[in-house]
Amino acid sequence: MSADPRESIVQDVRARIVVVEDHAILREGLRALLELEPDLHIAGEASNGIDAVPVVESLKPTMLITDIALPRRSGIELIGCLRQMRLELKILVLTAHSSEEYIRAALNAGADGYVLKDASRADLLQAIRAVLEGQTYLCSSVTAKVVSGYLRPKSSNPEVVTVEQVTGREREVLTRVALGQSNKVIARSLGVSIKTVEKHRANLMRKLTLHNTAAVTRFAIRHGMVTATDLDAAVE
DSSP states (O other), X not given: OOOOHHHHHHHHHSEEEEEXXXXXXXXXXXXXXXXXXXXXXXXXXXXXXXXXXXXXXHHOOSEEEEOSSOXXXXXXXXXXXHHHTTXXXXXXXXXXXXXXXXXXXXXXXXXXXXXXXXXXXXXXXXXXXHHHTTOOEEOHHHHHHHHHHHHSOOOSSOOOSOGGGSOHHHHHHHHHHHTTOOXXXXXXXXXSOHHHHHHHHHHHHHHTTOOSHHXXXXXXXXXXXXXXXXHHHHHO
């Protein structure tokens, strides 16, 4: 018996969503929640920021819902990668990370919305539909942090260099500095002399107008070079 043509029409008008989340139970929960909605459909999933790219390329979804702290590639780097591919794709961040650095990094990378994981079902659905309609959506607590950041007095010496201007070797050094590694440890892991590391470190601090390790860490977080998970692991 042939399929009811009305079913294919319903399927065609649904928003196709890909979920990127490293916790299987959360992916399953999102699937169960969103599949109850007649206008939403989970087209695919990925558990890390690397595998997500081919999934998006093959499925061509309407929307990507992604966490920030992901294995292999951060959600912020994933967003930047997908934006460089110039895909017709809405991107909503769903994360537990509420710091201003993460929020700004995600929005700067190209996210269309930012929702915290403690949001209610109604708030999440509102965010999804708002982003699908072309709006930028921030949950209330995120909006408060963004507004607070804009209202604070601006630094007299702001960052004026973008992450694209950091070389590959400088990025390796910067990431390790952000994780609290000493020059000696960095030199050993990169196979270079301590003087070379000191030179890269000094160049970075000057180029990015960063004056201490805490500022380096904030820069690395803001640009998706390290995540809270990386920092926690470095402390352990």
